[in-house]
Amino acid sequence: MGVWVTQGIPELGDAKYFLNVRVFCVLDGRFALKRHSGADAAELAIRPVEKWTSADMSAVHQSGLLKQLDLQRKQELFCDCSVLVEGQVFHAHRNVLYGSSGYFKMLLSQGAKDSLESVSASFDVFNADVFAIILDFIYSGQLELNSSNVIEVMSAASYLQITNVISYCRAFIKSFLEISIKEDHENPYSCLSNNSTSPPQDSNDDTIEPSSMCDVSMSSQNRLWDKLKNEQEELQEELSGSSPQPSGLQQNSPTKLEDEEYSSPTVSSRRRGNRRRTATNRLLTEDTSLIDLQGLVSHCSQKADELYANLPSIVGVVGVFNKDCSPSMRYKCPFCMHTVKRKADLKRHLRCHTGERPYPCQACSKRFTRLEHLRSHFETIHQASKLVCRKCKRHVTEVNGRVVSEGTRKYRLCDACIQESGYGDIISDGTEGNDNKEGLMLGVEEDVTADKQAPWVMDEDEDLAEDSGADLIIQEVDDSDEEATQK
């Protein structure tokens, strides 16, 4: 009895089409490596065990290890993670999920990282059968795809950020369509004219090639296309039915996670997001001596980098149909149901999930997700750019008001309020404020000693961010450098 392990897709169900896959077999002490290309399978190598190469050994060892893990999973041995899908519980190993899925990687790295407690997650965005297929793939490398499940599997894989599965699904659909076209061309009687269900002419990925689908109706690929379209219509119904806003589908929260609260950009979720933000801000602003601030920041940044790096091209891209059935591609956040038009907006949005805050204020160490927020903060808090008396709220100018410093904070007071409050001893020169930023940046001599001694004043030698925010003492820092500096 041999052990067959596949690296790729051994069978493609009713597509009857083989992709390039590698199959190796340990049989009677022999190592066999085969390669399927098209419908043919070529045997690349059959070697007796004494002639195994190190690569053979490595492959056999890996397959054996994976098989052992799969066995443990099926026997529920050492499983420290349970996933609930449609009421069905799947037991798994955290480290396996972590290594296979970007989604679980994020989830597990945020959650009980060091704890020995069992982690569980539940989903209702895909069904249990689909997750079983994906879990089988994770533990065996075998993906049981067919024309009726490929869409669901691909969707789930996209959600879970399993790039291999996405790629396989894309290849499957592509090959499936090619075969269908071939079949239809061979059978001209099956080709009926129907222009009403034209496939999309615009797609960001090559999952469906519009050119290959022209004038082939009621064929396999159109059935597949109908399926795709039905899903999109359902999606759109959700969009229009629950809320006038595009983000309406967020009402159906896709996941319920015990340790992580996944937000949607609706009002309620903003509240949730702000709670998280507030907690983060507290960490960042209150007692920084009690926490490893740099470590936290570095961790967030690293997570973000990993996330951006691991984002497969298709993740987050969803097709939404306009009223005229023209496709409208949007980028879907892998962590919530929010969709955006532009990739850059998705990247910006992802910061609210990763906690990444790349823009630190050098005056108060507060960090921001966006440069504009930092700029706004700096101007209002540290430069007193608003020409309004903080006390009486009246408009003040350089003539009838002064800038008052309290620590790193600056604000304006009118002369009347200054005299009334006795701020005389801490009054700064009225010429600072907007002008001061230039002085700070360029190292211009200032009359105000307070500013020269302020901890956030930059040296001339200090590197400035390249972007326009640099003139506000804004510096985009590399967290790894910060970390090194601290050590």
Add this chain to the structure above:
DNA sequence: CTGGGGATGGGGCCC
């Protein structure tokens, strides 16, 4: 306790 205003965060979209 409550309302107002400042500070902040996030989305859409233009340049």
Add this chain to the structure above:
DNA sequence: TGGGCCCCATCCCCA
């Protein structure tokens, strides 16, 4: 594609 602006929601502080 990134920067920047505008708008809105939310939180928090203070009177």
